[in-house]
Amino acid sequence: MTNEKTVQQFDISIVGGGMVGAAIAVALSQAGLQVALIEKQAPPEFEPDSAPDLRVSSINLASEAWLATLGAWPVLERMRLCPYQRLQAFEQPHSIVTFNAADIKRSHLGHIVENNLLQLALWQQFGANVRLFCPSSVTALEQTADSAIVTLDSGEQLSSKLVVAADGGNSQLRQLAGIGSNGWQYRQACLVALVNTPYPQQDVTWQQFTPSGPKAFLPLSGQQGSVVWYEEATKVKQLAALSPAQLTQQLLKAFPPQIGEVEVVASSWFPLARMDANRYYAGRVVLAGDAAHTINPLAGQGVNLGFADAKLLTELIIDARRHNNDIGSAQLLQSYQRKRKPANLLMMSAMDGFYQVFGNDIPPVRKLRQLVLSVAARSTMLKTLVARYAVGSE
Template sequence: MVEHVDIFIVGGGMVGTAIAARLGHSGLNIAVLEQQAPPAFDPASPPDLRVSAISPASRALLERIGAWQHIEAMRSAPYQRMQVWETERSAGTLFDAGEVDAANLGHIIENRIVQLACTQALQQHANIQLICPDSIQRLDIQAGGSRIELASGRSFVARLVIGADGAKSQVRDAASIGLNSHEYPMHAFVATVGIQGGERDITWQRFTPNGPQSLLPLPGDYASLVWYHQPQQVQQLLQLDDTALIAAFSREFPDALPTLTHVVSRGSFALIRRHAQDYVRAGVVLAGDAAHTIHPLAGQGVNLGFQDAEALCQVLEQAVQQGEDIASLAVLQRYQRQRMLPNHGMQRLMDAFCYGFSNDSGPLRFVRNLGLKLANHSGPVKKEVIRYALGLSTPDQLLPTPLALLKPRLKRA
């Protein structure tokens, strides 16, 4: 028996489940496919290795779909301040949510918790079915209705297929959508660590010639440590025992960070920027990592995915209200026009930070220090950076601000 649905979402991760829950009141018949259910939440367990910095803009979406209440019932770590510096000798720049009258800059939350919360939210809607665990056996993308055959033997015909299935998207491949990619000359080493002094309300980030170093607060006596380095150095870090690893952290990271007590878990991953050449075809659309991946140094990956989700759902809801075909290329291109340029701009902005700061050139070091000093002493610059962190500003708005403030100083000099 073939089952007919309006929308078939491939990928029940954070973005896929958010899209489904966001469309819960649309009247559309929706199926969500996920290969493996996330483990249930255990409050006694230490935080997971994979976490995201959820911006206030993303929190607003999660509240709107009914997922935030489930996150609050589990755990998250809000942070009010962000310390950025290049060397320990410099004071660096402190960004504080209070400077724009905001409660916080965001929350550090385990990916699994966000996924669990969004899954609970979508299960409140009778028009959404979650298929998990299962996987695609065959996917034929057709403008008039795509055919999906699952490993379990179930078959579907969908008016619209949404690919929210990650960087190695099956949907993107099945739709023959090309991909531009670039591998960065550094890998990310990540670790969940215990800290002294309890939960903090601040994130730290320092730029070095080898790449950024970050420490993010987690609930309780834990933090997430991220160390970007050359691939061979990351492999060496993975081989160290816990004592030697903490010694390496203490030696290489700034003294201002909390004292590390133990290592809970560790891992690494390559850094690859990807951007789909198109987000849409007739009958198919990409969102989140299936459409784009970004350097994670500013924690914008999943936030861009949630912005995709909101924009796509608005386009689809408007099409339903106006009696249009939700799978038509004309409708789906409205979403692409909204999201492709901002996503590409954010990728380029992260490249500028990555390569501009991971360089020991004297002139570049001077410009970096000058930029941090300007940001620290200029209210408009700091406020624009904070608005960006809150998800209220776009790359094109952020980049001109320090340049505009710098020009008068250069003229006077």
Template sequence: MQGEQERAEVLIVGGGLVGAVLATLLGEAGIAVSVLDARSKALETSRIGQGLPARRVSAVTPVSQRLLERLKVWPQLHRITPYTGMQVWEAEGSGAISFDAEQAGTPVLGHIVENEVMLEALEARLAELPAVTQIFDARVDALQTTAMGRRLILADGRRFMAPLVVAADGARSQLRELAGIDVRAHDTGQTALVTTVRTEHSHGGVARQVFLPTGPLAFLPLTLDGDAHYCSIVWSTTPQEAERLGALSREDLGSALARAFEHRLGKVMVIDDAIGVPLTQRHAHHYVEGGLALVGDAAHSIHPLAGQGVNLGFMDAAVLAEELIEAHRRGAELGDLRILSRYARRRRGDNTAMLALMDGFRMLFGAEHPALRLARNVGLSGVDRMLPLKRLLMRQAIGERGRLPASCR
């Protein structure tokens, strides 16, 4: 194998959630895809979705749900928790806003899904597709451009060749770096402390978030065997505060969470170790070059406060797949810059707007100035009373923005 060159029509580097969705879409259309991932092997299915919920979860929008349904992956997901309400308020202020699915004209506002449950189902689906090859223990070391397309060389010497290479290798994308694509990055000055808790009161299918002076604290609803007293915690705060909180005993962290959350769900019991994830927003200078495209976090990583990251990535995958499948049907070269540019044009605006919105939120809620404080209290509660505007915001939050690819309609 070493030194030999394996060929595919598309090489996807990174078999995370976004890379796996893209591979499924392309594989279903009969396009020969190889997915290379640095992980040593596929997820261990016997462990996933058992015992404690995984700490990394995602709020999946109804639009992303439609995509996963279309890929026959959604019915395979277990331990998913629908939420029909959202509450957002400001600590030490009077501003508050709430959303509910009925007002939005949709059965649910979204589902909280454990990331590894989603990935396991996607990997199982990929294994059913003859056009897809999953390759693990594959760390890319070099990217070359040849007359025949792009060549990848792995750290162990294996070589792969394709007209198109897609970087789906996450926020610190090595492929993006190898291609020399710059990013606009800024440290949000926050770290997310992530853990799982059991609460005294039921979450009642509502996702809640309080804006503290140091950053937002979210309690995302989880239901285990019909028991609606679990939540996944994402507490975005200063790195110093995250370190201090992370070093507390589980009991003390539970008390700190209950206090910060104004005891809205009563007592809080921490049931897993807390981990800290530094939050940096990045946006690639460009998404495509001849024979190369960036998708998901490799193209943009976003503050988790609105739970949009993986949903944006899924839309990238759906739009890129739509353009590639159409090109494949015409017999066009998949690495053609004109085809890839159509994908970039269709996705850049939506991603840019969402990144800017997150910046705006953080600045508005992080500001101590009394005028801004008044503005956000009046603003939140004012919007709360304006049903048409609220409806519009809800449609945006559930992913109904712009021209959706056919797989998401």
């Protein structure tokens, strides 16, 4: 049994201080809740001359607006980020479909942001209501009718009305809470490379669809960009083992002319997997972000789904607190699951369907794909709808 004399009390404990977990901590602490945040590693300080992080995300306007209310977005703007006004999709380089911010009367469709900088901008919003346990990890979980107690590797014990698992796709807390998951590993893997380009800062992100997998370019600040190359896992591992100069040559052979004479600076790779938790809560443990779902990163929607989880969850908690209701009640957590699980599943299924249609070289499917792109290229209404969806509009 837990020794009550040694237990530290908080309103909320959050396991995982990445982008989603940190955003939840900021939102709840700003509403006056006492928050414990448990994270294994702090983000590095920003150095203006440092190379961009290989891990980047496409942040849509809905996520951007919420991050601005938390105070993180202005901080990020003073560091480094890149807006884009156009999004292009094509199979052949001469048949491009362009979705433009101007079509929906917006200045931009989104921003390409380095993950570690967004995390740092959120960490800089922590105030007196956030108690940071870092470096630290959870070793045990105990639940009672009205609280959840986590034990840290330091031996400290934290009790709260609710524990948020925001510790990623391989969430340890999800496992400790006994929540199962479904999913699979895709046959493809993903190579990401930081490249120098011969162009000034670009305002377009594009994606080419091929039978072997998509190839994409995301603009970064200045004359740099991020290249994303989906391929069969064995080939990706081989590409990742090449020197920057060797990888540059392979990339120039495989990518469309739009890429230009780029030069690889650094690269990494990761496997692709889909995971959906069987449920989003158990007792007083609730899942958010990648701990609840991981998605094929085809359209860069993963972190935006995580922020949508975080925004709804924090709104429900803050409302419950305002009305003196239990912030870890089954009713609250059911409401969260009822709204977010179907929305996340829909996006996951849509990305899988997209993946199948555009990663298939069967003649009838290829003709259908070409027809869809042809219609999209000519339809202002369809392009407007896609652009609105891309920015996170309902």
